[in-house]
Amino acid sequence: xxxxxxxxxxxxxxxxxxxxxxxxxxxxxxxxxxxxxxxxxxxxxxxxxxxxxxxxxxxxxxxxxxxxxxxxxxxxxxxxxxxxxxxxxxxxxxxxxxxxxxxxxxxxxxxxxxxxxxxxxxxxxxxxxxxxxxxxxxxxxxxxxxxxxxxxxxxxxxxxxxxxxxxxxxxxxxxxxxxxxxxxxxxxxxxxxxxxxxxxxxxxxxxxxxxxxxxxxxxxxxxxxxxxxxxxxxxxxxxxxxxxxxxxxxxxxxxxxxxxxxxxxxxxxxxxxxxxxxxxxxxxxxxxxxxxxxxxxxxxxxxxxxxxxxxxxxxxxxxxxxxxxxxxxxxxxxxxxxxxxxxxxxxxxxxxxxxxxxxxxxxxxxxxxxxxxxxxxxxxxxxxxxxxxxxxxxxxxxxxxxxxxxxxxxxxxxxxxxxxxxxxxxxxxxxxxxxxxxxxxxxxxxxxxxxxxxxxxxxxxxxxxxxxxxxxxxxxxxxxxxxxxx
Amino acid sequence: xxxxxxxxxxxxxxxxxxxxxxxxxxxxxxxxxxxxxxxxxxxxxxxxxxxxxxxxxxxxxxxxxxxxxxxxxxxxxxxxxxxxxxxxxxxxxxxxxxxx
Numbered sequence: 001x002x003x004x005x006x007x008x009x010x011x012x013x014x015x016x017x018x019x020x021x022x023x024x025x026x027x028x029x030x031x032x033x034x035x036x037x038x039x040x041x042x043x044x045x046x047x048x049x050x051x052x053x054x055x056x057x058x059x060x061x062x063x064x065x066x067x068x069x070x071x072x073x074x075x076x077x078x079x080x081x082x083x084x085x086x087x088x089x090x091x092x093x094x095x096x097x098x099x100x101x102x103x104x105x106x107x108x109x110x111x112x113x114x115x116x117x118x119x120x121x122x123x124x125x126x127x128x129x130x131x132x133x134x135x136x137x138x139x140x141x142x143x144x145x146x147x148x149x150x151x152x153x154x155x156x157x158x159x160x161x162x163x164x165x166x167x168x169x170x171x172x173x174x175x176x177x178x179x180x181x182x183x184x185x186x187x188x189x190x191x192x193x194x195x196x197x198x199x200x201x202x203x204x205x206x207x208x209x210x211x212x213x214x215x216x217x218x219x220x221x222x223x224x225x226x227x228x229x230x231x232x233x234x235x236x237x238x239x240x241x242x243x244x245x246x247x248x249x250x251x252x253x254x255x256x257x258x259x260x261x262x263x264x265x266x267x268x269x270x271x272x273x274x275x276x277x278x279x280x281x282x283x284x285x286x287x288x289x290x291x292x293x294x295x296x297x298x299x300x301x302x303x304x305x306x307x308x309x310x311x312x313x314x315x316x317x318x319x320x321x322x323x324x325x326x327x328x329x330x331x332x333x334x335x336x337x338x339x340x341x342x343x344x345x346x347x348x349x350x351x352x353x354x355x356x357x358x359x360x361x362x363x364x365x366x367x368x369x370x371x372x373x374x375x376x377x378x379x380x381x382x383x384x385x386x387x388x389x390x391x392x393x394x395x396x397x398x399x400x401x402x403x404x405x406x407x408x409x410x411x412x413x414x415x416x417x418x419x420x421x422x423x424x425x426x427x428x429x430x431x432x433x434x435x436x437x438x439x440x441x442x443x444x445x446x447x448x449x450x451x452x453x454x455x456x457x458x459x460x461x462x463x464x465x466x467x468x469x470x471x472x473x474x475x476x477x478x479x480x481x482x483x484x485x486x
Numbered sequence: 487x488x489x490x491x492x493x494x495x496x497x498x499x500x501x502x503x504x505x506x507x508x509x510x511x512x513x514x515x516x517x518x519x520x521x522x523x524x525x526x527x528x529x530x531x532x533x534x535x536x537x538x539x540x541x542x543x544x545x546x547x548x549x550x551x552x553x554x555x556x557x558x559x560x561x562x563x564x565x566x567x568x569x570x571x572x573x574x575x576x577x578x579x580x581x582x583x584x585x586x
Contacts, residue, residue, distance in 0.1 A: 104563035240549040308529045311522060319503065326504075328576050333569035339581045340504075348506040360499045361519055364491065367499065373530055380534035419521045 005030050006167045010076045010224040011251075013170065014117070017064060017075035024064070024075040024119065028057040031077050031121055035168050041149055043141045044163040046082045047089050048122035056119060063117075071116030073231055078113050079169035081160050082123035083130055083206040084215070086110055089120070093206045094138035095128045097350030098331040107204020108239070109173060109215050109232045116231045121169050124159030128352045129322065130180055130208045132156050133424040136415050137354040144411070145188060146486035147450055151408035154184030154424075160218050161188040165486045171228050172218040177208050178310050179403075179428025181216045182440035186403035186453025189442045189484035191225045191470070192218050194428075196460050197435035198243035200229075201236030209317035210241075212310075212432045220485060222441065222470045226250035229463070243461075253468040259292035261469060262396045266457075268303045269401035269427050277402045280443050280452045285400055287476040288469070298396060302388040303430040305381050310429045311422060312365045312378035318355075319362030325350060357418060386434040390459065398469055399457040402427050403440040407450035431457055439466050441473045444481030451484040490523040491516055 005013055005027045016022045032050045039045060063070055080086065083093040085103035092098045106114070113120060127137035135143040135158025143158045145151040146166040153162040157174030161184035164172045174181035176194035185192025193216040200215045207213065217228035233247040265285055270278045285295045327333035327346030334349050336342035351359070365374040392399065404424060414421045431438040437460075440453040454473065458466045477484070491499075496516045500507045507515065561574055570577040 101567050104559055104567065237551040240551075305529055305532075308526045312526060312529070323504075327569060328578055329564075330567040331569070336579060338583075339579050342579050343504045344506050347504050351505070356500075356503075356505055357515060357518060359503045359505065360496065360515065361522060363503045364495070364499045364519070364523075367502070374526060377529045377532060377534060378526075381529045381532065384534060418518050419525060422522070 006034055006170065008170075009221050010073065010170050010219070010227055014072060014074045014076050018070070020064065022075075024057040024060040025054065027075050027077065028053045028119065031168065034166075038146070038166040038168055041144065042146055042162050042166055043143050044124055044159040044166065044168060045079070045122045046092060046094065046125050046140055046159070049089070052088070053119065053121060060117060060119070071118070071231070072227065073113060074117030076118050076171060077121040077169045078118045078228070079122055079124045079160055079163040079172040080110060080120050081126055081157050081172070081174050083126060083175060084110060084173060085204040085206070086120065086123065089123055091123065091206070092140070093129050094126045094140060095350065095352070095355070096139045096332060097325045097346070101331050105204065108201035108234075108236045110204065112232050112234060118171070118231070124157070124163055124172065126159055127156035128355050129206065129318070130156040130175055130177055131318070131354050131358050133179070133183055133421055134411075134414065135159060135184070136411065137352060139352050142411060145408045145450075147189060148408065150410055151450065152187070152411055154187035154404065154408065156180040156184075157218065158184045161185050161190055161192065164188070164190045164218050164220055170220070171224055173215055173232070174218050175205055175213055175215050176428075176432065177212045177314060178432050179425040181218060182428050182438060182453070182455060183404045183424060185218055185440045186442070186455075187408040187451065189451030189453075189486060190218055190220055191222050191442065192216065192440045193225050193229060194431060194438050195229060195233065195463060196243070196437045198241045199247065199437070199461075199463070200232050201234065201239040201242050203236055203238040207321040209314040210321065211317060212314060214432075222467065222474045223251060223254060225439075226253070226467050248464045250463060250467045253464050254471045256468040256471075257291060258288055258469050258472045261293045261398065261465070263288060263293050263295045263469070264298035264392060264396035264399045265295065266303065266399050266401045267297050267299050268301060272426050273402040273405035276446050277404070277406060277452055281400060281402050281454055284443055284454045284473060284476070287480060288400070288472065291472055291476070293469075295400070298392055298399070300388050300392050302381070302385045306385060306429040306433055307422065307426050309378040309381040309385070309433060310425070311361070312374045313382065313433075315358040315362030316365050316375055317362070319359045319366065322355070322359055354418070382433045385430055389430070389434045389436060393459040397458070397465055398462065401455050401457065403453035403455040407446045407448060407452060427455060436460060437463055437466055439470045441470050441477070442484035443473065443477050445484055490520040
């Protein structure tokens with residue numbers, strides 16, 4: 001086969017492997033060559049082992065040759081964010097407190113990818129414990145945006161988005177607590193999906209804020225994102241919040257179009273972004289209208305309260321979830337004269353500043369005297385946001401808005417100003433609070449050459465409609481705008 | 487500007503979180519956390535309460551699964567990740583006599 005397998009989409013690549021036009025070993029050699037070329041300047045991976053990958057590839061090749069049943073992702077490279085546990089690779093969550101830890105099991109999503117014949121190519125960098133919007137908070141390295149190495153890739157799934165954008169993997173998994181899949185996808189010019197809460201199993205996802213966390217796909221095309229979500233979207237009895245029942249088909253939505261779909265532009269979301277990003281959202285709306293969608297603006301005032309509610313609820317849950325890192329059962333231990341002294345030494349040395357900030361913020365919000373003032377109010381605000389969204393969805397099938405208020409910012413620009421960093425999530429947080437799904441789709445480049453993403457939001461379990469519109473937006477971008485891929 | 491959270495409060499919250507801070511860190515965190523907490527004024531002043539349906543919206547039939555007996559993870563594989571192990575146990579510093 002003449003073409004580089006990394007130029008293919010996941011669909012075509014697995015087809016080529018199945019028909020023996022290309023071997024999995026050839027795919028892996030292409031991945032290794034691309035990682036050798038791009039990784040030194042991008043730093044997307046925390047773990048990448050070429051030897052082990054070649055071994056896995058030859059096992060898969062033998063299966064294909066013997067005609068054994070292999071899954072829909074056979075031979076397709078998938079990069080996995082390093083906050084999902086893998087039994088055959090270390091898992092650190094980009095924290096010193098888990099340095100060198102080898103989990104005793106695979107996350108459900110990792111198992112599903114392996115069962116489908118996918119190749120987990122490596123573990124990608126993130127903000128420590130997924131707390132951040134730039135991937136600068138990793139304890140190990142700073143990932144750079146493949147479009148401009150002086151810029152951040154977004155975060156916290158910055159390693160996964162950068163790896164896909166730089167063609168070091170075809171697919172990737174991210175996790176999204178307040179926008180951590182969609183914002184880096186937008187900044188790197190790739191597709192990112194946060195499914196409905198409970199759509200994808202969280203078993204084996206290192207918990208940050210359990211009521212908000214959701215795993216989802218990052219891909220170069222909408223079709224590839226749909227394929228990966230079909231593979232990982234399964235009911236899992238090991239996750240008590242996993243939605244019951246079958247997940248709908250998504251890839252088939254490619255040809256449905258947007259005729260008669262009612263799409264609302266949330267004015268509060270576009271108000272908060274740069275002129276260039278806002279113009280692009282309105283351009284997307286106009287083009288969707290030309291394809292038959294019914295577009296109108298709509299107000300959802302409660303979304304402006306999302307940031308405040310989120311920065312109480314997420315740290316509160318994190319302060320509880322991260323109490324498990326105590327130096328006893330896994331990861332780092334720093335000796336102390338007593339058990340409590342060991343807890344202090346281990347946690348003080350093992351956690352980075354942003355994680356400490358959020359643990360303290362959460363502990364403060366949950367402490368007596370402040371519980372009702374902050375945590376109770378934040379939960380009530382979350383309820384208000386969900387109710388207001390559901391009211392809006394009586395008149396609209398989907399909503400449209402920006403994914404990130406701006407294009408990628410410079411490395412170091414916001415790292416000393418937590419509030420400025422938190423503002424990056426202003427357009428993505430409302431979906432997490434409501435538990436609703438949302439997709440970021442690349443929509444051309446800004447004047448500075450950096451990608452702009454637009455976001456589609458929908459009610460619970462609206463993934464089929466979301467993908468239907470996302471496919472259309474992708475076609476419209478291709479017809480009307482410069483290619484946003486790095 | 488008066489800080490929303492004082493250095494003493496930061497040190498108290500750090501102790502509850504089992505974190506040690508240097509005086510400089512406590513000062514920086516007090517300043518940064520004050521900015522974040524000030525931003526929360528917009529929800530602090532809301533006249534909102536949560537009804538029980540919302541409070542427990544995530545507790546539903548999903549949480550239940552069949553009560554079947556299954557194999558657990560092997561003890562050795564779990565202990566392999568521990569910093570210090572003795573026989574089949576996690577080893578920790580003495581607990582009795584702690585003067586905390």
